[in-house]
Amino acid sequence: MIDRRAMLVGSLAALASGAAAQTPPPVARPGRPLVFAEPDETIDLWDPGPPEMAAAALVETVRERSTDPAYNDRIVLGISQPRMAVFRPARPNGAAVLIMPGGGYSWVVVDKEGYEMARLLAAQGITAFVLFYRLPGEGWALAGPNVALADAQRAMRLIRHRTGRYGLDRSKVCAIGFSAGGHVCADLLTRFATQVYPPDDAIDALSARPDAAAPLYPVISMSAPHAHAGSRRNLLGDNASPALERAHSPHLNVPADAPPCFLLHAEDDASVPVANTLLLHAALRARGIPAEMHLFPDGGHGFGLRLARGKSVEHWPGLFLAWGRYRGLWP
Structure with missing residues:
Protein backbone atom coordinates (compact mmCIF):
# COMPACT_ATOMS: atom_id res chain seq x y z
CA MET A 1 0.00 0.00 0.00
CA ILE A 2 1.39 3.36 -1.01
CA ASP A 3 0.57 6.49 0.97
CA ARG A 4 -0.72 9.44 -1.05
CA ARG A 5 2.43 11.42 -0.20
CA ALA A 6 4.35 9.10 -2.50
CA MET A 7 2.22 10.42 -5.34
CA LEU A 8 3.50 13.97 -4.79
CA VAL A 9 6.87 13.18 -6.36
CA GLY A 10 5.25 12.18 -9.64
CA SER A 11 3.01 15.23 -9.58
CA LEU A 12 5.65 17.92 -9.11
CA ALA A 13 6.71 17.96 -12.74
CA ALA A 14 3.12 18.38 -13.92
CA LEU A 15 2.52 21.18 -11.45
CA ALA A 16 5.74 22.91 -12.44
CA SER A 17 4.67 22.86 -16.08
CA GLY A 18 1.39 24.54 -15.19
CA ALA A 19 -0.80 21.49 -15.82
CA ALA A 20 -3.82 21.94 -13.58
CA ALA A 21 -6.53 20.15 -15.55
CA GLN A 22 -8.91 17.92 -13.66
CA THR A 23 -9.51 14.31 -14.61
CA PRO A 24 -12.03 14.31 -17.48
CA PRO A 25 -15.42 12.61 -17.13
CA PRO A 26 -16.03 9.11 -18.47
CA VAL A 27 -16.63 9.26 -22.22
CA ALA A 28 -18.44 7.15 -24.79
CA ARG A 29 -16.50 4.55 -26.72
CA PRO A 30 -14.92 5.64 -30.01
CA GLY A 31 -17.50 5.78 -32.76
CA ARG A 32 -20.44 5.98 -30.38
CA PRO A 33 -21.93 9.51 -30.55
CA LEU A 34 -23.07 11.39 -27.48
CA VAL A 35 -26.76 12.16 -27.46
CA PHE A 36 -26.34 15.04 -24.99
CA ALA A 37 -23.46 17.34 -24.16
CA GLU A 38 -20.97 16.27 -21.50
CA PRO A 39 -20.84 18.08 -18.13
CA ASP A 40 -19.48 21.59 -17.82
CA GLU A 41 -16.44 20.54 -15.80
CA THR A 42 -15.05 17.98 -13.38
CA ILE A 43 -13.54 18.33 -9.90
CA ASP A 44 -11.05 15.83 -8.52
CA LEU A 45 -11.82 15.14 -4.87
CA TRP A 46 -8.17 15.10 -3.90
CA ASP A 47 -5.05 16.60 -5.43
CA PRO A 48 -2.96 14.71 -6.38
CA GLY A 49 -5.10 11.70 -5.47
CA PRO A 50 -7.09 9.94 -2.72
CA PRO A 51 -5.57 9.08 0.67
CA PRO A 69 -29.17 5.90 -30.81
CA ALA A 70 -31.68 7.93 -28.78
CA TYR A 71 -29.75 7.67 -25.52
CA ASN A 72 -26.45 6.73 -23.90
CA ASP A 73 -26.25 4.25 -21.02
CA ARG A 74 -22.66 4.08 -19.86
CA ILE A 75 -21.08 2.47 -16.82
CA VAL A 76 -17.60 3.08 -15.45
CA LEU A 77 -15.35 0.92 -13.26
CA GLY A 78 -11.71 0.97 -12.23
CA ILE A 79 -12.04 4.46 -10.76
CA SER A 80 -8.76 5.47 -9.12
CA GLN A 81 -9.31 9.24 -9.20
CA PRO A 82 -12.71 9.90 -7.59
CA ARG A 83 -14.28 13.07 -8.92
CA MET A 84 -17.46 15.00 -9.54
CA ALA A 85 -18.95 16.01 -12.88
CA VAL A 86 -20.57 19.43 -12.59
CA PHE A 87 -23.76 20.56 -14.33
CA ARG A 88 -24.18 24.30 -13.90
CA PRO A 89 -27.57 25.94 -14.46
CA ALA A 90 -27.93 29.13 -16.50
CA ARG A 91 -29.42 30.85 -13.43
CA PRO A 92 -28.30 29.12 -10.22
CA ASN A 93 -30.76 29.42 -7.35
CA GLY A 94 -28.20 28.67 -4.63
CA VAL A 109 -23.75 4.24 -13.75
CA VAL A 110 -22.96 7.36 -15.77
CA ASP A 111 -26.11 8.38 -17.64
CA LYS A 112 -29.25 6.67 -16.34
CA GLU A 113 -28.85 7.62 -12.66
CA GLY A 114 -26.24 10.33 -13.09
CA TYR A 115 -26.23 12.74 -15.98
CA GLU A 116 -29.95 12.43 -16.76
CA MET A 117 -30.82 13.48 -13.19
CA ALA A 118 -28.20 16.22 -13.26
CA ARG A 119 -29.69 17.77 -16.41
CA LEU A 120 -33.16 17.76 -14.84
CA LEU A 121 -31.86 19.54 -11.73
CA ALA A 122 -29.82 22.07 -13.69
CA ALA A 123 -32.93 22.96 -15.68
CA GLN A 124 -34.53 23.87 -12.33
CA TRP A 140 -8.80 -0.14 -1.36
CA ALA A 141 -7.58 -1.98 1.70
CA LEU A 142 -7.03 1.07 3.92
CA ALA A 143 -10.57 2.43 3.52
CA GLY A 144 -12.19 -0.96 2.90
CA PRO A 145 -15.99 -0.83 2.86
CA ASN A 146 -15.86 2.87 3.82
CA VAL A 147 -14.19 3.90 0.56
CA ALA A 148 -17.34 5.17 -1.18
CA LEU A 149 -18.46 6.93 2.00
CA ALA A 150 -15.04 8.61 2.20
CA ASP A 151 -15.54 9.95 -1.33
CA ALA A 152 -19.08 11.11 -0.52
CA GLN A 153 -17.93 12.93 2.63
CA ARG A 154 -15.09 14.61 0.76
CA ALA A 155 -17.46 15.59 -2.06
CA MET A 156 -19.90 17.25 0.35
CA ARG A 157 -17.07 19.20 1.96
CA LEU A 158 -15.64 20.21 -1.40
CA ILE A 159 -19.03 21.51 -2.59
CA ARG A 160 -19.30 23.64 0.54
CA HIS A 161 -15.73 24.84 0.02
CA ARG A 162 -16.69 26.04 -3.47
CA THR A 163 -20.01 27.69 -2.70
CA GLY A 164 -18.64 31.12 -3.63
CA ARG A 165 -17.45 29.92 -7.01
CA TYR A 166 -20.79 28.36 -7.92
CA GLY A 167 -23.11 30.83 -6.22
CA LEU A 168 -24.34 28.29 -3.68
CA ASP A 169 -25.75 28.46 -0.16
CA ARG A 170 -23.81 26.22 2.25
CA SER A 171 -27.05 25.36 4.04
CA LYS A 172 -28.74 24.07 0.88
CA VAL A 173 -26.58 21.14 -0.14
CA CYS A 174 -28.65 18.00 -0.69
CA ALA A 175 -27.64 14.40 -1.48
CA ILE A 176 -29.48 11.92 -3.69
CA GLY A 177 -28.54 8.34 -4.51
CA PHE A 178 -29.93 5.42 -6.48
CA SER A 179 -29.74 1.71 -5.57
CA ALA A 180 -26.17 1.06 -4.34
CA GLY A 181 -25.68 4.80 -4.72
CA GLY A 182 -28.71 5.02 -2.43
CA HIS A 183 -26.64 3.05 0.07
CA VAL A 184 -23.81 5.57 -0.29
CA CYS A 185 -26.38 8.33 0.25
CA ALA A 186 -27.90 6.60 3.29
CA ASP A 187 -24.43 5.89 4.68
CA LEU A 188 -23.63 9.59 4.27
CA LEU A 189 -26.81 10.82 5.96
CA THR A 190 -26.23 8.50 8.93
CA ARG A 191 -22.41 8.54 9.23
CA PHE A 192 -21.48 11.99 7.95
CA ALA A 193 -19.56 12.66 11.18
CA THR A 194 -17.66 9.35 11.23
CA GLN A 195 -13.99 9.81 10.33
CA VAL A 196 -13.32 7.33 7.54
CA TYR A 197 -10.26 8.97 5.99
CA PRO A 198 -7.37 11.03 7.40
CA PRO A 199 -8.00 14.80 7.21
CA ASP A 200 -6.00 16.25 4.34
CA ASP A 201 -6.51 20.02 4.36
CA ALA A 202 -8.79 22.82 5.55
CA ILE A 203 -11.61 21.48 3.37
CA ASP A 204 -11.91 18.50 5.71
CA ALA A 205 -12.82 20.80 8.58
CA LEU A 206 -16.13 21.55 6.84
CA SER A 207 -19.29 19.57 7.55
CA ALA A 208 -20.09 16.52 5.42
CA ARG A 209 -23.70 16.46 6.63
CA PRO A 210 -26.20 16.86 3.77
CA ASP A 211 -28.93 19.38 4.54
CA ALA A 212 -31.41 16.88 3.11
CA ALA A 213 -31.09 13.45 1.56
CA ALA A 214 -32.96 11.25 -0.89
CA PRO A 215 -31.96 7.57 -1.03
CA LEU A 216 -34.04 6.16 -3.91
CA TYR A 217 -34.79 2.42 -4.20
CA PRO A 218 -31.75 2.11 -1.92
CA VAL A 219 -29.71 -0.82 -0.74
CA ILE A 220 -30.00 -0.49 3.05
CA SER A 221 -29.81 -3.76 4.98
CA MET A 222 -26.64 -5.84 4.76
CA GLY A 237 -17.00 -9.76 1.08
CA ASP A 238 -18.42 -13.24 1.30
CA ASN A 239 -17.94 -13.86 5.02
CA ALA A 240 -18.94 -10.63 6.73
CA SER A 241 -19.55 -10.85 10.46
CA PRO A 242 -22.84 -9.68 12.00
CA ALA A 243 -20.95 -6.72 13.47
CA LEU A 244 -19.68 -5.68 10.03
CA GLU A 245 -23.16 -6.08 8.55
CA ARG A 246 -24.57 -3.87 11.29
CA ALA A 247 -21.91 -1.21 10.80
CA HIS A 248 -22.89 -0.86 7.14
CA SER A 249 -26.67 -1.09 7.48
CA PRO A 250 -27.73 2.59 7.62
CA HIS A 251 -31.06 1.95 9.31
CA LEU A 252 -29.14 0.69 12.34
CA ASN A 253 -26.95 3.79 12.57
CA VAL A 254 -29.33 6.77 12.37
CA PRO A 255 -28.09 9.65 14.56
CA ALA A 256 -30.33 12.17 16.27
CA ASP A 257 -29.13 14.91 13.89
CA ALA A 258 -29.69 13.08 10.61
CA PRO A 259 -31.13 15.35 7.89
CA PRO A 260 -34.71 15.19 6.59
CA CYS A 261 -35.19 12.54 3.93
CA PHE A 262 -37.17 11.78 0.79
CA LEU A 263 -37.67 8.05 0.22
CA LEU A 264 -38.92 6.30 -2.90
CA HIS A 265 -39.36 2.66 -3.96
CA ALA A 266 -41.38 0.50 -6.34
CA GLU A 267 -43.09 -2.38 -4.58
CA ASP A 268 -42.42 -4.74 -7.48
CA ASP A 269 -38.64 -4.22 -7.21
CA ALA A 270 -37.24 -7.72 -7.72
CA SER A 271 -33.61 -6.72 -7.11
CA VAL A 272 -33.67 -4.61 -3.94
CA PRO A 273 -36.75 -5.45 -1.84
CA VAL A 274 -38.96 -2.55 -0.81
CA ALA A 275 -38.32 -3.66 2.78
CA ASN A 276 -35.03 -1.76 2.57
CA THR A 277 -36.83 1.57 2.30
CA LEU A 278 -39.37 0.55 4.94
CA LEU A 279 -36.56 -0.28 7.37
CA LEU A 280 -34.91 3.09 6.83
CA HIS A 281 -38.20 4.96 7.12
CA ALA A 282 -39.01 3.26 10.42
CA ALA A 283 -35.54 4.03 11.78
CA LEU A 284 -35.81 7.70 10.80
CA ARG A 285 -39.24 7.99 12.40
CA ALA A 286 -37.97 6.37 15.59
CA ARG A 287 -35.36 9.13 15.78
CA GLY A 288 -37.86 11.86 15.01
CA ILE A 289 -36.25 12.67 11.65
CA PRO A 290 -38.70 14.07 9.07
CA ALA A 291 -39.08 11.55 6.27
CA GLU A 292 -41.43 11.66 3.29
CA MET A 293 -41.90 8.23 1.71
CA HIS A 294 -43.50 7.29 -1.59
CA LEU A 295 -44.20 3.68 -2.60
CA PHE A 296 -45.50 2.78 -6.05
CA PRO A 297 -47.04 -0.52 -7.20
CA ASP A 298 -44.87 -0.81 -10.29
CA GLY A 299 -41.58 0.50 -11.62
CA GLY A 300 -39.20 -2.36 -10.97
CA HIS A 301 -35.61 -1.53 -10.10
CA GLY A 302 -33.24 1.04 -11.54
CA PHE A 303 -35.90 3.09 -13.30
CA GLY A 304 -34.21 6.45 -12.82
CA LEU A 305 -36.02 8.97 -15.01
CA ARG A 306 -36.20 7.43 -18.46
CA LEU A 307 -37.40 3.95 -17.45
CA ALA A 308 -40.09 5.34 -15.15
CA ARG A 309 -42.16 6.50 -18.11
CA GLY A 310 -45.50 4.81 -18.49
CA LYS A 311 -45.43 3.37 -14.96
CA SER A 312 -47.05 4.47 -11.73
CA VAL A 313 -43.67 5.80 -10.57
CA GLU A 314 -43.38 8.13 -13.58
CA HIS A 315 -44.13 11.34 -11.71
CA TRP A 316 -41.65 10.88 -8.87
CA PRO A 317 -39.37 13.76 -10.02
CA GLY A 318 -42.20 16.25 -9.45
CA LEU A 319 -42.74 14.87 -5.96
CA PHE A 320 -39.02 15.19 -5.23
CA LEU A 321 -38.86 18.79 -6.46
CA ALA A 322 -42.00 19.68 -4.47
CA TRP A 323 -40.43 18.14 -1.35
CA GLY A 324 -37.29 20.23 -1.87
CA ARG A 325 -39.38 23.39 -2.13
CA TYR A 326 -41.27 22.44 1.02
CA ARG A 327 -37.98 21.91 2.86
CA GLY A 328 -36.74 25.31 1.65
CA LEU A 329 -33.89 23.85 -0.42
CA TRP A 330 -34.85 25.64 -3.64
CA PRO A 331 -37.54 28.08 -4.78
Whole structure:
Protein backbone atom coordinates (compact mmCIF):
# COMPACT_ATOMS: atom_id res chain seq x y z
CA MET A 1 0.00 0.00 0.00
CA ILE A 2 1.39 3.36 -1.01
CA ASP A 3 0.57 6.49 0.97
CA ARG A 4 -0.72 9.44 -1.05
CA ARG A 5 2.43 11.42 -0.20
CA ALA A 6 4.35 9.10 -2.50
CA MET A 7 2.22 10.42 -5.34
CA LEU A 8 3.50 13.97 -4.79
CA VAL A 9 6.87 13.18 -6.36
CA GLY A 10 5.25 12.18 -9.64
CA SER A 11 3.01 15.23 -9.58
CA LEU A 12 5.65 17.92 -9.11
CA ALA A 13 6.71 17.96 -12.74
CA ALA A 14 3.12 18.38 -13.92
CA LEU A 15 2.52 21.18 -11.45
CA ALA A 16 5.74 22.91 -12.44
CA SER A 17 4.67 22.86 -16.08
CA GLY A 18 1.39 24.54 -15.19
CA ALA A 19 -0.80 21.49 -15.82
CA ALA A 20 -3.82 21.94 -13.58
CA ALA A 21 -6.53 20.15 -15.55
CA GLN A 22 -8.91 17.92 -13.66
CA THR A 23 -9.51 14.31 -14.61
CA PRO A 24 -12.03 14.31 -17.48
CA PRO A 25 -15.42 12.61 -17.13
CA PRO A 26 -16.03 9.11 -18.47
CA VAL A 27 -16.63 9.26 -22.22
CA ALA A 28 -18.44 7.15 -24.79
CA ARG A 29 -16.50 4.55 -26.72
CA PRO A 30 -14.92 5.64 -30.01
CA GLY A 31 -17.50 5.78 -32.76
CA ARG A 32 -20.44 5.98 -30.38
CA PRO A 33 -21.93 9.51 -30.55
CA LEU A 34 -23.07 11.39 -27.48
CA VAL A 35 -26.76 12.16 -27.46
CA PHE A 36 -26.34 15.04 -24.99
CA ALA A 37 -23.46 17.34 -24.16
CA GLU A 38 -20.97 16.27 -21.50
CA PRO A 39 -20.84 18.08 -18.13
CA ASP A 40 -19.48 21.59 -17.82
CA GLU A 41 -16.44 20.54 -15.80
CA THR A 42 -15.05 17.98 -13.38
CA ILE A 43 -13.54 18.33 -9.90
CA ASP A 44 -11.05 15.83 -8.52
CA LEU A 45 -11.82 15.14 -4.87
CA TRP A 46 -8.17 15.10 -3.90
CA ASP A 47 -5.05 16.60 -5.43
CA PRO A 48 -2.96 14.71 -6.38
CA GLY A 49 -5.10 11.70 -5.47
CA PRO A 50 -7.09 9.94 -2.72
CA PRO A 51 -5.57 9.08 0.67
CA GLU A 52 -4.35 5.70 -0.62
CA MET A 53 -3.54 3.98 -3.87
CA ALA A 54 -5.21 0.73 -4.85
CA ALA A 55 -3.27 -2.45 -4.16
CA ALA A 56 -2.98 -2.98 -7.91
CA ALA A 57 -3.05 -0.37 -10.65
CA LEU A 58 -6.57 0.28 -11.92
CA VAL A 59 -7.51 1.03 -15.50
CA GLU A 60 -10.63 3.15 -15.69
CA THR A 61 -13.01 1.46 -18.14
CA VAL A 62 -16.17 2.86 -19.67
CA ARG A 63 -18.74 0.57 -21.26
CA GLU A 64 -21.72 1.61 -23.34
CA ARG A 65 -24.77 -0.58 -22.75
CA SER A 66 -27.20 1.21 -25.05
CA THR A 67 -27.78 0.07 -28.62
CA ASP A 68 -30.45 2.73 -29.09
CA PRO A 69 -29.17 5.90 -30.81
CA ALA A 70 -31.68 7.93 -28.78
CA TYR A 71 -29.75 7.67 -25.52
CA ASN A 72 -26.45 6.73 -23.90
CA ASP A 73 -26.25 4.25 -21.02
CA ARG A 74 -22.66 4.08 -19.86
CA ILE A 75 -21.08 2.47 -16.82
CA VAL A 76 -17.60 3.08 -15.45
CA LEU A 77 -15.35 0.92 -13.26
CA GLY A 78 -11.71 0.97 -12.23
CA ILE A 79 -12.04 4.46 -10.76
CA SER A 80 -8.76 5.47 -9.12
CA GLN A 81 -9.31 9.24 -9.20
CA PRO A 82 -12.71 9.90 -7.59
CA ARG A 83 -14.28 13.07 -8.92
CA MET A 84 -17.46 15.00 -9.54
CA ALA A 85 -18.95 16.01 -12.88
CA VAL A 86 -20.57 19.43 -12.59
CA PHE A 87 -23.76 20.56 -14.33
CA ARG A 88 -24.18 24.30 -13.90
CA PRO A 89 -27.57 25.94 -14.46
CA ALA A 90 -27.93 29.13 -16.50
CA ARG A 91 -29.42 30.85 -13.43
CA PRO A 92 -28.30 29.12 -10.22
CA ASN A 93 -30.76 29.42 -7.35
CA GLY A 94 -28.20 28.67 -4.63
CA ALA A 95 -29.09 25.00 -4.16
CA ALA A 96 -26.76 22.07 -4.84
CA VAL A 97 -27.37 18.33 -5.13
CA LEU A 98 -24.70 15.65 -4.91
CA ILE A 99 -25.82 12.69 -7.06
CA MET A 100 -24.59 9.17 -6.31
CA PRO A 101 -25.53 6.76 -9.12
CA GLY A 102 -25.95 3.04 -8.55
CA GLY A 103 -24.24 -0.02 -9.96
CA GLY A 104 -24.28 -2.61 -7.18
CA TYR A 105 -20.77 -1.53 -6.13
CA SER A 106 -19.59 -3.32 -9.30
CA TRP A 107 -19.53 -0.12 -11.36
CA VAL A 108 -20.96 3.39 -11.33
CA VAL A 109 -23.75 4.24 -13.75
CA VAL A 110 -22.96 7.36 -15.77
CA ASP A 111 -26.11 8.38 -17.64
CA LYS A 112 -29.25 6.67 -16.34
CA GLU A 113 -28.85 7.62 -12.66
CA GLY A 114 -26.24 10.33 -13.09
CA TYR A 115 -26.23 12.74 -15.98
CA GLU A 116 -29.95 12.43 -16.76
CA MET A 117 -30.82 13.48 -13.19
CA ALA A 118 -28.20 16.22 -13.26
CA ARG A 119 -29.69 17.77 -16.41
CA LEU A 120 -33.16 17.76 -14.84
CA LEU A 121 -31.86 19.54 -11.73
CA ALA A 122 -29.82 22.07 -13.69
CA ALA A 123 -32.93 22.96 -15.68
CA GLN A 124 -34.53 23.87 -12.33
CA GLY A 125 -31.64 26.17 -11.36
CA ILE A 126 -30.00 23.58 -9.10
CA THR A 127 -26.27 23.00 -9.47
CA ALA A 128 -25.72 19.24 -9.79
CA PHE A 129 -22.59 17.27 -8.95
CA VAL A 130 -22.42 13.64 -10.16
CA LEU A 131 -20.06 11.62 -7.98
CA PHE A 132 -17.82 8.95 -9.50
CA TYR A 133 -16.85 7.14 -6.32
CA ARG A 134 -14.31 4.38 -5.81
CA LEU A 135 -15.56 0.81 -5.64
CA PRO A 136 -14.79 -1.16 -2.45
CA GLY A 137 -13.92 -4.42 -4.23
CA GLU A 138 -11.14 -2.87 -6.31
CA GLY A 139 -8.32 -3.03 -3.78
CA TRP A 140 -8.80 -0.14 -1.36
CA ALA A 141 -7.58 -1.98 1.70
CA LEU A 142 -7.03 1.07 3.92
CA ALA A 143 -10.57 2.43 3.52
CA GLY A 144 -12.19 -0.96 2.90
CA PRO A 145 -15.99 -0.83 2.86
CA ASN A 146 -15.86 2.87 3.82
CA VAL A 147 -14.19 3.90 0.56
CA ALA A 148 -17.34 5.17 -1.18
CA LEU A 149 -18.46 6.93 2.00
CA ALA A 150 -15.04 8.61 2.20
CA ASP A 151 -15.54 9.95 -1.33
CA ALA A 152 -19.08 11.11 -0.52
CA GLN A 153 -17.93 12.93 2.63
CA ARG A 154 -15.09 14.61 0.76
CA ALA A 155 -17.46 15.59 -2.06
CA MET A 156 -19.90 17.25 0.35
CA ARG A 157 -17.07 19.20 1.96
CA LEU A 158 -15.64 20.21 -1.40
CA ILE A 159 -19.03 21.51 -2.59
CA ARG A 160 -19.30 23.64 0.54
CA HIS A 161 -15.73 24.84 0.02
CA ARG A 162 -16.69 26.04 -3.47
CA THR A 163 -20.01 27.69 -2.70
CA GLY A 164 -18.64 31.12 -3.63
CA ARG A 165 -17.45 29.92 -7.01
CA TYR A 166 -20.79 28.36 -7.92
CA GLY A 167 -23.11 30.83 -6.22
CA LEU A 168 -24.34 28.29 -3.68
CA ASP A 169 -25.75 28.46 -0.16
CA ARG A 170 -23.81 26.22 2.25
CA SER A 171 -27.05 25.36 4.04
CA LYS A 172 -28.74 24.07 0.88
CA VAL A 173 -26.58 21.14 -0.14
CA CYS A 174 -28.65 18.00 -0.69
CA ALA A 175 -27.64 14.40 -1.48
CA ILE A 176 -29.48 11.92 -3.69
CA GLY A 177 -28.54 8.34 -4.51
CA PHE A 178 -29.93 5.42 -6.48
CA SER A 179 -29.74 1.71 -5.57
CA ALA A 180 -26.17 1.06 -4.34
CA GLY A 181 -25.68 4.80 -4.72
CA GLY A 182 -28.71 5.02 -2.43
CA HIS A 183 -26.64 3.05 0.07
CA VAL A 184 -23.81 5.57 -0.29
CA CYS A 185 -26.38 8.33 0.25
CA ALA A 186 -27.90 6.60 3.29
CA ASP A 187 -24.43 5.89 4.68
CA LEU A 188 -23.63 9.59 4.27
CA LEU A 189 -26.81 10.82 5.96
CA THR A 190 -26.23 8.50 8.93
CA ARG A 191 -22.41 8.54 9.23
CA PHE A 192 -21.48 11.99 7.95
CA ALA A 193 -19.56 12.66 11.18
CA THR A 194 -17.66 9.35 11.23
CA GLN A 195 -13.99 9.81 10.33
CA VAL A 196 -13.32 7.33 7.54
CA TYR A 197 -10.26 8.97 5.99
CA PRO A 198 -7.37 11.03 7.40
CA PRO A 199 -8.00 14.80 7.21
CA ASP A 200 -6.00 16.25 4.34
CA ASP A 201 -6.51 20.02 4.36
CA ALA A 202 -8.79 22.82 5.55
CA ILE A 203 -11.61 21.48 3.37
CA ASP A 204 -11.91 18.50 5.71
CA ALA A 205 -12.82 20.80 8.58
CA LEU A 206 -16.13 21.55 6.84
CA SER A 207 -19.29 19.57 7.55
CA ALA A 208 -20.09 16.52 5.42
CA ARG A 209 -23.70 16.46 6.63
CA PRO A 210 -26.20 16.86 3.77
CA ASP A 211 -28.93 19.38 4.54
CA ALA A 212 -31.41 16.88 3.11
CA ALA A 213 -31.09 13.45 1.56
CA ALA A 214 -32.96 11.25 -0.89
CA PRO A 215 -31.96 7.57 -1.03
CA LEU A 216 -34.04 6.16 -3.91
CA TYR A 217 -34.79 2.42 -4.20
CA PRO A 218 -31.75 2.11 -1.92
CA VAL A 219 -29.71 -0.82 -0.74
CA ILE A 220 -30.00 -0.49 3.05
CA SER A 221 -29.81 -3.76 4.98
CA MET A 222 -26.64 -5.84 4.76
CA SER A 223 -28.27 -8.84 6.43
CA ALA A 224 -30.54 -11.59 5.11
CA PRO A 225 -33.29 -11.70 4.00
CA HIS A 226 -33.38 -8.11 2.72
CA ALA A 227 -29.79 -7.53 1.62
CA HIS A 228 -29.01 -7.15 -2.06
CA ALA A 229 -26.57 -10.04 -2.46
CA GLY A 230 -24.31 -8.44 -5.06
CA SER A 231 -23.94 -5.13 -3.23
CA ARG A 232 -23.33 -6.91 0.06
CA ARG A 233 -20.65 -9.15 -1.45
CA ASN A 234 -18.89 -6.27 -3.22
CA LEU A 235 -19.01 -4.09 -0.11
CA LEU A 236 -18.30 -6.57 2.69
CA GLY A 237 -17.00 -9.76 1.08
CA ASP A 238 -18.42 -13.24 1.30
CA ASN A 239 -17.94 -13.86 5.02
CA ALA A 240 -18.94 -10.63 6.73
CA SER A 241 -19.55 -10.85 10.46
CA PRO A 242 -22.84 -9.68 12.00
CA ALA A 243 -20.95 -6.72 13.47
CA LEU A 244 -19.68 -5.68 10.03
CA GLU A 245 -23.16 -6.08 8.55
CA ARG A 246 -24.57 -3.87 11.29
CA ALA A 247 -21.91 -1.21 10.80
CA HIS A 248 -22.89 -0.86 7.14
CA SER A 249 -26.67 -1.09 7.48
CA PRO A 250 -27.73 2.59 7.62
CA HIS A 251 -31.06 1.95 9.31
CA LEU A 252 -29.14 0.69 12.34
CA ASN A 253 -26.95 3.79 12.57
CA VAL A 254 -29.33 6.77 12.37
CA PRO A 255 -28.09 9.65 14.56
CA ALA A 256 -30.33 12.17 16.27
CA ASP A 257 -29.13 14.91 13.89
CA ALA A 258 -29.69 13.08 10.61
CA PRO A 259 -31.13 15.35 7.89
CA PRO A 260 -34.71 15.19 6.59
CA CYS A 261 -35.19 12.54 3.93
CA PHE A 262 -37.17 11.78 0.79
CA LEU A 263 -37.67 8.05 0.22
CA LEU A 264 -38.92 6.30 -2.90
CA HIS A 265 -39.36 2.66 -3.96
CA ALA A 266 -41.38 0.50 -6.34
CA GLU A 267 -43.09 -2.38 -4.58
CA ASP A 268 -42.42 -4.74 -7.48
CA ASP A 269 -38.64 -4.22 -7.21
CA ALA A 270 -37.24 -7.72 -7.72
CA SER A 271 -33.61 -6.72 -7.11
CA VAL A 272 -33.67 -4.61 -3.94
CA PRO A 273 -36.75 -5.45 -1.84
CA VAL A 274 -38.96 -2.55 -0.81
CA ALA A 275 -38.32 -3.66 2.78
CA ASN A 276 -35.03 -1.76 2.57
CA THR A 277 -36.83 1.57 2.30
CA LEU A 278 -39.37 0.55 4.94
CA LEU A 279 -36.56 -0.28 7.37
CA LEU A 280 -34.91 3.09 6.83
CA HIS A 281 -38.20 4.96 7.12
CA ALA A 282 -39.01 3.26 10.42
CA ALA A 283 -35.54 4.03 11.78
CA LEU A 284 -35.81 7.70 10.80
CA ARG A 285 -39.24 7.99 12.40
CA ALA A 286 -37.97 6.37 15.59
CA ARG A 287 -35.36 9.13 15.78
CA GLY A 288 -37.86 11.86 15.01
CA ILE A 289 -36.25 12.67 11.65
CA PRO A 290 -38.70 14.07 9.07
CA ALA A 291 -39.08 11.55 6.27
CA GLU A 292 -41.43 11.66 3.29
CA MET A 293 -41.90 8.23 1.71
CA HIS A 294 -43.50 7.29 -1.59
CA LEU A 295 -44.20 3.68 -2.60
CA PHE A 296 -45.50 2.78 -6.05
CA PRO A 297 -47.04 -0.52 -7.20
CA ASP A 298 -44.87 -0.81 -10.29
CA GLY A 299 -41.58 0.50 -11.62
CA GLY A 300 -39.20 -2.36 -10.97
CA HIS A 301 -35.61 -1.53 -10.10
CA GLY A 302 -33.24 1.04 -11.54
CA PHE A 303 -35.90 3.09 -13.30
CA GLY A 304 -34.21 6.45 -12.82
CA LEU A 305 -36.02 8.97 -15.01
CA ARG A 306 -36.20 7.43 -18.46
CA LEU A 307 -37.40 3.95 -17.45
CA ALA A 308 -40.09 5.34 -15.15
CA ARG A 309 -42.16 6.50 -18.11
CA GLY A 310 -45.50 4.81 -18.49
CA LYS A 311 -45.43 3.37 -14.96
CA SER A 312 -47.05 4.47 -11.73
CA VAL A 313 -43.67 5.80 -10.57
CA GLU A 314 -43.38 8.13 -13.58
CA HIS A 315 -44.13 11.34 -11.71
CA TRP A 316 -41.65 10.88 -8.87
CA PRO A 317 -39.37 13.76 -10.02
CA GLY A 318 -42.20 16.25 -9.45
CA LEU A 319 -42.74 14.87 -5.96
CA PHE A 320 -39.02 15.19 -5.23
CA LEU A 321 -38.86 18.79 -6.46
CA ALA A 322 -42.00 19.68 -4.47
CA TRP A 323 -40.43 18.14 -1.35
CA GLY A 324 -37.29 20.23 -1.87
CA ARG A 325 -39.38 23.39 -2.13
CA TYR A 326 -41.27 22.44 1.02
CA ARG A 327 -37.98 21.91 2.86
CA GLY A 328 -36.74 25.31 1.65
CA LEU A 329 -33.89 23.85 -0.42
CA TRP A 330 -34.85 25.64 -3.64
CA PRO A 331 -37.54 28.08 -4.78
